Amino acid sequence: MIARQIVIHEDLAATAHGIAARLVTSIADAIAARGVAHVVLTGGSLGIATLAAVAENPARVSVDWSKVHFWWGDERFVPADSADRNAGQAEVLFAALDQLGLDRETVHAMGSTDQYDCAEDAAAAYTALLAQEAPEGAASPAFDVLMLGMGPDSHVASLFPNHTRSAELGAIAIHDSPKPPPHRVSLTMGTINSAREVWLLVAGAEKAPALAAAQHEVNEAAVPASAVQGTQATRWLVDRAAATLL
Numbered sequence: 001m002i003a004r005q006i007v008i009h010e011d012l013a014a015t016a017h018g019i020a021a022r023l024v025t026s027i028a029d030a031i032a033a034r035g036v037a038h039v040v041l042t043g044g045s046l047g048i049a050t051l052a053a054v055a056e057n058p059a060r061v062s063v064d065w066s067k068v069h070f071w072w073g074d075e076r077f078v079p080a081d082s083a084d085r086n087a088g089q090a091e092v093l094f095a096a097l098d099q100l101g102l103d104r105e106t107v108h109a110m111g112s113t114d115q116y117d118c119a120e121d122a123a124a125a126y127t128a129l130l131a132q133e134a135p136e137g138a139a140s141p142a143f144d145v146l147m148l149g150m151g152p153d154s155h156v157a158s159l160f161p162n163h164t165r166s167a168e169l170g171a172i173a174i175h176d177s178p179k180p181p182p183h184r185v186s187l188t189m190g191t192i193n194s195a196r197e198v199w200l201l202v203a204g205a206e207k208a209p210a211l212a213a214a215q216h217e218v219n220e221a222a223v224p225a226s227a228v229q230g231t232q233a234t235r236w237l238v239d240r241a242a243a244t245l246l
């Protein structure tokens with residue numbers, strides 16, 4: 001049975017700290033069970049606030065961070081040092097974990113315009129990297145936790161309503177993104193839904209209609225967030241303002 005859960009927290013800060021505590025515990029559980037943890041990170045205000053909360057969570061010292069692989073659900077295809085890069089914004093966590101054994105070789109950033117001529121090439125390289133770390137016969141690691149923000153339009157990763165979709169596994173290039181910047185790399189819905197647990201991080205009143213729509217019926221094209229599902233659990237970790245229409 002796939003667990004489906006909605007947890008309502010008081011506000012954005014409480015949501016970030018609640019998710020951080022849950023994440024540290026889930027990572028410790030994965031390492032205890034399988035010797036390794038694969039975690040997919042997300043940008044966005046709540047996504048980055050969550051990483052900052054992990055960086056100061058007292059339980060972080062109990063995790064062997066050298067056994068953790070960090071991946072990304074999506075990335076803006078911009079220069080490596082652009083403030084738009086999710087990977088750069090996550091330094092708030094990585095810098096804190098450097099002292100706790102984090103191996104930067106297992107922080108798998110998506111490619112930038114410094115490395116690749118086009119988003120297609122960056123996506124192909126990420127697809128290859130996912131396959132390299134995947135168990136025999138799989139296209140990507142069975143992510144223990146895959147976190148996603150959700151836009152007010154119900155987009156997740158860089159999968160926007162009635163925009164580019166792919167039935168393939170791995171990462172794809174996105175162009176003409178309705179939200180700037182226009183060029184991005186994103187995991188596909190199939191790869192997102194291959195994760196053991198998918199957590200949707202949603203805060204703010206402007207998200208209330210999309211959060212309600214995502215619970216209503218599955219419609220991947222019109223409401224991408226509605227189609228997200230982990231193989232073991234799907235958790236909507238939200239704040240009170242986002243939950244007003246539930």
Ligand SMILES: O=C(O)[C@H](O)[C@@H](O)[C@H](O)[C@H](O)COP(=O)(O)O
Binds near residue numbers: 045148
């Ligand atoms: O790539 C992007 O443009 C953002 O990262 C985006 O996908 C974000 O995760 C959601 O829109 C939620 O963002 P907020 O938490 O800031 O609302």
